[in-house]
Amino acid sequence: MNEVVERGPSDRPALARLTGIPTSDFAERYWGEQPLLARHPPAFEDLFSASAADELITDRALRTPFVRMAAEGAILPPDSFTGSGGFGAEVADQLDSAKVLEQFAGGATLVLQGLHRTWQPIAAFTRQLVSDLGHPAQVNAYITPASSRGFDPHYDTHDVFVIQIAGAKHWTIHEPVHRHPLADQPWSDHRDAVAEQARNTPLIDEVFEPGDVLYLPRGWIHSAVAQGGTSIHLTIGVRAATRHDLLACLLAAAKNDPALRRPLPLGVDYADASSLDADLAATVTSAHHLVDAAADDGAIAAGLQRVFQDAVRPAPVPPLATVDLMASLDAAATLGWRTALSGRIEDDEKTVRIVLPRKTITLPAEASAAVHALRTQDQPAGALPGLDPQSSLVVSRRLLREGVLVPR
The missing domain is CATH 3.90.930.40 (Outer Surface Protein A; domain 3)
Structure with missing residues (x-):
């Protein structure tokens, strides 16, 4: 729902700063289910700003895939905004500030990707947010010239927090056509349904100002248009673990069960569903044993921990x-x-x-x-x-x- 909230204290400081409500309220009412729009000062310029964007573009020698550009819903080819680093840095895909200027002045959106790896204030904030959420997160900046639309209406396969940093942007949010999509279920698989839903009355139809934060569960359809001047917003993508991940870990453990590795009967007739009844019953029994064993030895939790460790980098050491x-x-x-x-x-x-x-x-x-x-x-x-x-x-x-x- 579209709701304006006041800040409240929390033992999860990064999450509290974003949502402005107690963690228990966010967990029960919004997490994974409903959008939340929080309007609260101050702005987030300690995390990012226009000058920070210019520094990254001009002085940090960013390369693809840490940057991309889009215009009117289409991704631009990398050579239209990158070039050679010159003598001593002979790589062909460093960000070229003059090319970026040309594309940006022509209405293209600039996306600075992976800021949790390239910009220290965002890196520190993201580490705290990951600790608060218990799920991996990453951060992109979307920098859009006035009255430009970067991407067509679409949904993401991860949850997001959107932070308006500078300028204003008009957002429209529509109900999902495919709830809780997995990573291999992109919006393009439902392109026609997404386009039709985007023509309906939106749930949220608001202009975001600096300091506004939107939480959007994965699957919710959204698009945005900059208003009046250059708009900068951060998108924090959260890769939430799911019950499907629990099942995947369980299936991995199933490889260790000899009963589940047994062949099906010789001459099994797949056209006759009843011919599989006995094996399906035996499989269910083995699955119950697997669940009991996994609960006892913590194997499923350990499997999810390995996934989390692969996705989250600890703070750097000098x-x-x-x-x-x-x-x-x-x-x-x-x-x-x-x-x-x-x-x-x-x-x-x-x-x-x-x-x-x-x-x-x-x-x-x-x-x-x-x-x-x-x-x-x-x-x-x-x-x-x-x-x-x-x-x-x-x-x-x-x-x-x-x-x-x-x-x-």
Whole structure:
């Protein structure tokens, strides 16, 4: 529904800043189900601005696919806005500011993609938002000249938060024709139905001003036209895990069940549905056993955790500064767990292990209390729980070197 809301406190600061309502309200009323339009100052210029866009275009040597352009619903060929980097940077697809100017002045929309990787304020905000949501997210900027339409009415296969940064943009939002689409169910599969729905009365028909935020679940049809001057908005795409993902993990586990690997009967008649009844019943029984086993050993959750780890990059670490810090580590230096570093801690009688996506770090069991404490709260390098000062510094240096800890 189209609703104006006031901000409220929350233990999820990035999400609260976007929605302006308590997390419980957002989770119950809107998440995955209904659009939410929140109008609240201040604007989000600490995250992005016109000058930030110009800096990325002129000084950061962006390449495709971190940038694309579109005009009247069509994607422009990359060579119409990119070129060679010249001597010392012989690549053919660096952003060419003069070409961008030509296309933009002619009415084309500029899309700066992956800003959670190229612009530090957005990177930091996105890491916090991912922590708030529990789902991966990425950020694009859409920069549209006055009265230009970048893309035809369409839906996305991921949830989005739209933040109006500069200028104004007229948005129209229509009900879905295909609810909760998966990544392999794009709007083009329903092109005619989308076009017909877009001709109906929209649910939301509003001009967005700086500071306005729209939450839009995947599948909702939308289009936008800039009003009066250059419009800049950020789109935060959220790849929410689904029950279909749970099923995919379950099917992966099914490969380990010999009963499910058995062949169907010799001479099975696929034209006679009843001939499969016994095997379908046996399959359902095996599936129930799989679900019970997965609930007991956490295999499904572990599978989803691996998907999440592959999609979310932790905060970067500065290699040179870290090596210098290790060499002269002060016992009073405050260290903390690297933001968005996913992993789990495993204990046994002899060791404590930090299991990360690409490696496992093993420490003596006496370091267990220190590792668990660091996972939840910043600690002084020379006074880790359960360790003497010398051992604390040894563990701190090891975890700095492994990229687990960072200075605060």
